[in-house]
Each structure stands twice: as structure tokens, then as C-alpha cells.
Amino acid sequence: MPNRRQSFIILGCFVISVVFLLAAASKYSTPRVPEPPRPPKYKPNPDWVPPPVKDNFPLLHSAASPDSLPPIPKWNVPIHNAHNTTPLNLPVAPPLFIGFTRTYPLLLQVVTSYITAGWPPSQIYVIENTGVQQSNARGLLSLQNQFFLNHTALTRILGVNVVTTPTLLSFAQMQNFFLSLAYQHDWPYYFWSHMDVVAFSYEGGHGGMTPPYHDPGYKSIYTLALEALQRARNEDSKWGFRFFAYDHLSLVNRDAMEDTGAWDVMVPYYMTDCDMHSRLSMKGWSIKDERAGIITDVASALADLSMLYRVGLEGDVQPEFVDPNPAKPQPPGKKHNKRNEALESERERRGLKIEDRNAEEDDPNWVKWRKLVHTSDLQFQHKHSDRGRNTWQLGQHGGKGEPFYYPAAGLAEAIEVMTETGREIYRRKWGHRDCDLIGGTLLKFDDAWMVRKDWSR
Template sequence: MTARYIPLNGLLNRDESSTPSPRTASGWRLPKRWISFLIVTFTLLTTIYLFLGNGPPISYTGSQQFNGLPSVPSISSTSSPSSSVSYLLGSDEDSTKLWFPPLHDEREFRPTVASYNAPLASLQRPRTPLFIAFTRNNAMLQQVVLSYIAAGWPREDIIVVDNAGTMDSNPRHLLTPKNPFYLDYDLFRNRYGVSILQTPTLLTFAQLQNFFLRVSMAHGWRYFFWSHMDVAVLSDEEAKPYKSFHARVLDVLSDLGVTALDTDMGTPRNGEKNWAIKYFTYDWLTLVNVEAWRQIGAWDTFIPYYATDCDAYSRIVLNGFTKDDVRTGRIFDLPEALQDPEAKFFPPASSSSSSQAADDSAPEGEPPGSRRYHLLVAELEKLERRKPENQRNNWQAALGEGGKGEPWTYDPDGFQKMWWATAEKGRDMYRMKWGTSECRLDEHGVKLDDAWQT
């Protein structure tokens, strides 16, 4: 079909039958220079309109296929591949959400993980969110975080939960290192590359567990991990074939049918569907099935510390779910922090902060099962034997009376006394609730309906 020609000079006769045909009307051809002028003008005006009305034009670099849907263009990013790490609650600091991810490029994070423990990139594996709650003792937190990083746990999956109860004092650097509630934000975020999430106020142990569940539910996570702060983990460097601690954690997830953090779980290899938690040496490290806890219910906040685990873990079984142990490496229960943990958990060259010594290729020379590893195991075993069973939380008060008078700081001695008093009251509440002090209620004939009946 031939387009109808409309002359630019003279009036348009709106009667279509009287409009001259471009084929028959002579002398009406538009000069080529005018055609060029119109094309250039139209292009220029269109570009100006798009720029002013919608911002600069988007450049496209290719297409991606999503779940069988038609190809859609992908928007090019100015971020370099080396800075594409995705932090679990967002890559930008947001103090209104109490979220403080690392500020630096991941290439600057130290110490460098040994090559045989290096984790897979986040796109190549399920994410493994690990909550580690802090209330007191920055050195103990440093030790546990470094141990997880050295054992292959991805930095971007570690979330330190600042439960110091000191409002904004730690992110604003208002506390001194002698303060038991001091948390070194710069060290953990900018050197170690882990994120920090603050609690709105000081939470008890039971409240922290509910906080972990609530954060996970808000983000659609099907599972999460949490760890005690007074532990250290090591890969089993004697095992053959060798796998890092974190690689074996991924094996556990695979056995459970886990493919992604926000995807419903598939069928476990052993057919076990009703699991609630997986212990990694009791609950020193724990994997939590979020969906199961919707039926089990919240941790009992009226039993704030001691015995609250007895209550929660018994209700797992009483609700028809399972809890059992899995093994992925070594976990040590410790009374104090090692001296110079960077040098002890990481190969020698990688523990240095100098740019030359911290080159990524530096740790290549040390194989699994090195002399450093065996010395570290021996030291951790010796420390673990020194932890008194009846005074397991003395490490929290190890820093003494420092920090008095600093912003939002509870008197350290008073805090310790009130903590123990509250913990003892929690045991009383447990007895009041269940009519017994026995921890494993399911093994002593107790039923869910027995709560508050005595």
C-alpha cells in the first residue's frame, strides 16, 4: 500500500478523492535536503524529549531467560564484577533499619582465606545466613567470626547481631574498648567484611531467637543458622577427601532438599520432612527450619535464659518434629579468646595487614593439616578443658568494670548480677509452666496440654 502524500505548501483538500496521487501529480516531490532536515530534526526532538521526560536512555547489553518466560533485556550495571557481592539484607547502610553492611570492596577484606577453604560465589550455592549475637566481649566475637570465615563460611552470609543494648553508641564510636558492650564496627565491617544488624534494644536469649525467626520470615527465608558467640569452628583437615566446614554445611542442605534460601524445600534424601532444627554439636551451631516453627511456636520469653532451650527443644518433639545431630567439622566451646586469632586461624602470610603480605596468592603454600592447624587444635582443646561447667558464662564478665559512665552503658557489675538473677527466675518460670525441672520433657511423659496445669 502506497502512503498518501500531503504537500507542505498550499491548503490540504480534506476530500480524499481530490487528493492528488503521488504517482500522477507532477511537480510535488519534496527535495532530498528537506527529507534529511526532517529526519535530523525529528531525531533531535525525540532524543530531547526522552532525556527530559524519562532520564537518559537505558543501554541494553543482552537478554536473560527467566523460568521459561520470553527473553527480557538486562540493564547494564556500572558495578565491577569484583564488587557484586550481595549482602543478605541489602548492600547499603540504613540506620533507620538498624542495618550496617560492609563499606569496602571485598578485595580489601582480610585476612585472606586459604585456597582450600575458599567459599563458592553466592550465585553458585544456596545462601547460608548465619546470625551471631553479641552482647559483651568484643574479643570473643572476633574469635568466633574469624573461625567461621577461615573455615569457609562466606563473609557476605555472616550477620553479627548487635545486642549490646547501647542504642547508637557503637555505630557512632562513642564507647571505648574497655567497655564490655563495645563492638568494633570498623573491624568487623571494613576488615572482616561481615554485616551488623542491631536489635532495637537489649533482648534476652529467648527474645533473640524470636528475633532471628522474625527477620527470616520478613525476608522469605526458609531456613537460617545461628551460632553461640563463645565457640570456635574448624574444618576437619584430617578428613579424606577434604572439604571445608562450609562445604560440608552445603552438603547437609543438599541432603535436606534445599536448593535456595527463598525456595520451598524439596524431598530430603532420607525422606525426613518434619525436621525443625539440625544440631552441629548440640546447639553451638544450629540450622533452623522456619516453617516448622510456625507450628511449634515462639520461644517462651517468660523463660528468658536458662531452661528456655529445654522448653523450646522439648516442644519440637511434642509437636511431632525432629531434631538431630549432623557433623561438618570441629566446634569448640571456649571460656576466653585466643591471643592473635588472625595469625592462628589463617595461613601466615594472609594474616598480615600489609598489602604485600596479604596478596590473595600468599596462602597457597600451606596445605590442609598443616603444623599451624595442629597447634591451633591443641590450643583450642586445652582452652575448652578449662571452661567450668557451672560457670559457663563467666567470659561475658571478663572485661570487668570498664566503661562506667559511657553513653547508654549499664553498670557492668550490676548487669552481671541482674543477668544471673533473671536467669534463675527463668528456671522458676519453667518449673511453674511444666511442673518439673527435667529438661527433656518428651522423655518424661509430659504432654503439650500439661503446660500451666500444676
């Protein structure tokens, strides 16, 4: 038997063990009070918010009928069924698709410019790619909503068509939506245009393509575009794309799209054009540059679009343009005026190289046209300053509480993330980072997703 000392030691160990067990049991039996949810950490409010956009075509939005608008210049009035006249004899009138997601003032500008330059309104199809379902058709959105579009003004007054996508599409998806419409309507070819451009015919004449507007044989942008289509069909059995001022206006052969599998929707935005154009070339479809008119890349809109009808341009009046998302005012002495030397060579590609002729300075019609063309050049320079090309997309910040509202800043950031994801998909698809698949690599059409990356870092 243990002696007395050992008994005390055993008893002490037993007591200590019981104490520890009771403490442990108490720890786990006492319910824990959960920590309260942490409050969200909000981003700081922007230190600059652009002013509300303004109606830049009040004459249109107050018009009761198409007759309420001024006539387009008579020399640009399109001939009825011009596509089917000699010597064109095209089987089908090609549609012109213009995709729209946001910034209505710019959309209205491009549509009005094509119409006043001579493109038949009935052949223009605005593709409403907003994701707001029928909200615009029902007039439920306000002008400050980035997705706002006035169906009545476009269809009943201007006479163009509006087709609404079933949901918000990426750039590549919208291109394939154009293609689906071409199948649906049995159009073997079609034009499409960016919405952030402004278009003019060569009313002052251009090289051997067309004499000035007042001379016999004058041809509008529409007529010259149809002639380019005719040349492609007659002279090239595998024509794919025809570019006018790069792809600011493009002509597409539906057969080429079918043969190459159309646009890769896995590359939703930037680099998707590199992918599409490269695959066309790999399959032997041609891509060539053409000219039909002056097509200028812009990030602003004329303050009053009635000037495209040559209204209010008399005397010393000069057209003004408005940036829907102007830069934050700069301190005195600091200027935003970084110029790119490449802009000058870009002028000729846009068809803007116009010889000033003293003999025309007394012609009021020529002077008005020249004012508009000069203003579009200023708009181009404004867009290609040091602010970035797509700042115009963030000009409208209203519409909260309206159907299918989405914050403008959130949409912009989400598209940036999707764009970068698309770049990575392109890199993995071709094992190449840059746009020079043709000329910079020996890749073939069937090499997609079959090759390892060709860079070390």
C-alpha cells in the first residue's frame, strides 16, 4: 500500500486533473458570442463627375413626322434601289449594322451623318445591345441612363431600323449577331460601322473616284461603297473583308464567316479582331482597304446635329462639339494636349486629305461641308489626345431606379476584366502574345489551341 506521502501526491494529481477537465469543459460548453458582421469598406466618391449630357438634336426629338426635319443635301439623296441599277446590278441591297450599347448622343451622330451623306435610312440597322430588354422601346429610360435609346426618333422620324438583342452581348458576340441576321434575312454580304465615328461623302471631289458634288458623275459614300462591293464580287472569288478607314466601316462576306467559324466569342473584346482577321488570312480570304468617304474616329458629338443638314452654318458660324465625358478641369497653366505624330498620316487613311481650292471658297455649300469636315478632324484630334480613346463611354451616370439599371463605373470595370481575360485566352489559343499571327509567326488555322507559348517571360 502507498504510504501517506504517496497518497497525497496521488490525490493532488487527481484534483489538478479534475480542475483542468472542468476548465476545458467550461470552455467548450460556454456558447461563443459571434463577432458582428464587418461594415463594408466603400470606395471614395469620385472627385469629378461629368455634367449631365444634353439633347444634341432637339429638332429631331420635337419632330412630329419625318417632314419636320430639314431635307438632306439634294446631291446626296440616294437613288431608289441603287444597288439594282446598271452598272452595279447587285442582287441584294446590303444592310449597314451599327451596334449600340451606351452614349446615345454619339449613336445619333453617326446615324445622322450616314443619312445626310447619302446612305438610305431603310438600309441602316441600329443594333440595340443594352441588355435592358424592351425598356427603351417602351420609353422607360431617361437620357442620363447610359443605355438610353429613343426608338421613336430613330424609326419613325429618321426612318432607320432598330433591332434589340436578347441580352447584353460582348463585341465578338454582337459580330456574330450581325451574322445571324444575315442568315435570317438571306443577306450574302453586309456592312457594319462603329458608332463612335462620323461619316461624310467626298462632296469636294476625291482623286478619280468622284468629282465635286455639283458636277455630273458625283458619287456619295453609299454609291462608292456599293462599287467597292461590286468590285469584290467581280474580281475576287475569296474576298473576306473590305475596310474603309480600317474597320470604322467594314464590308463582310457571309461565306467567309461560315468558312472560318465566325468570331471567337471566348475572346470577347480587344484581340478578337486580331484573331478573326488572322483566321481569315490563314484560310485564304482576302482583306483589303477601300475608300468611299471620310470616316472619322471621334469621342464627342456635335452640339447640334441639325448642322449635318447644313442648318445654321451660314456666315462665320463654326460647328461646336461636346465631350460626353469631359476631363476634370485642369489647374491654370496645365494643358491636356499631347499630340501623336501618327495622327497626320492617319488623316489620309481616313480620306481627309482634301486640297483647299480657292475657286470653291465662294460656294456656300462647299464652305458648309468643309466646316463640318474640319470639325470632325478636331474631334479626331480630341479623341486621340492623352486621355484615352474610350473615355466617352463613361459620360452618363444616371438612371438609378430605372429598369435593368447597372452602374456605369461597374460596367466599365467589368468589361476591363473581361477584356484582359480575353487577351489571356488569345495568348493560350495561339501561344503568341501579339497581333502579328500573320507575318510574325508560321501558325496555321488548325494550330489553334495546339501550340505552346513562344515567349520565355
